[in-house]
Amino acid sequence: MDFSGNGTEESELYHAQVHLYKHVYNWVSSMALKSAMELGVADAIHNHGKPMTLSELATALKLHPSKVGVLHRFLRLLTHNGFFTKTKVPSENGEEEGEIAYALTPPSKLLIRGKSTCLAPIVKGALHSSSLDMWQSSKKWFTENKEQTLYESATRESFWDFLNKTTESDTLTM
Incomplete structure (x- = not known):
């Protein structure tokens, strides 16, 4: 410049x-x-x-x-x-x-x-670290031929399933 x-x-x-x-x-x-x-x-x-x-x-x-x-x-x-x-x-x-x-x-x-x-x-x-880590695999997700969310591609479960599981296990500690 x-x-x-x-x-x-x-x-x-x-x-x-x-x-x-x-x-x-x-x-x-x-x-x-x-x-x-x-x-x-x-x-x-x-x-x-x-x-x-x-x-x-x-x-x-x-x-x-x-x-x-x-x-x-x-x-x-x-x-x-x-x-x-x-x-x-x-x-x-x-x-x-x-x-x-x-x-x-x-x-x-x-x-x-x-x-x-x-x-x-x-x-x-x-x-959560898994939610943040999913962004590390965004290129893979964009280029793969599957209909799933970025979170599912990275973690093999839906974000809502993860959140429900995490919320249930954290109820006593929150």
Whole structure:
């Protein structure tokens, strides 16, 4: 490419790279959501009955102190993506500025286990390694002469059969 012009091509290339990287790394958001769901972040906040500070959340989730920084980064990403919201809670001594706390949003309320609206099993199934691995065989699926879904081609069972099996076996642990 010739960038000696007015910068339009350079700008287009830059925006194209941003677009490409956004889609290449978008899986990070899904994996952060999966981690939060598996840890039970929404459950912890819901059970607490009010927004939770990072330290309260880390304690409730029984995290090792070395993992609190990673939890903070996950929460920052998930807050940016609309799964949690940040608010300030007053300090206990009333003199200091309030501490940041995390609260539920409508999407994170869909992850609360035991509620009729809980979609955690769908998240778990859709982000399960077998669901993600199926994309590794998409070329094979497109070129084979069989009428089946991509998931069936990769795993030899339907996604719904897998999800039902997984949901039934996870009922006790969810």
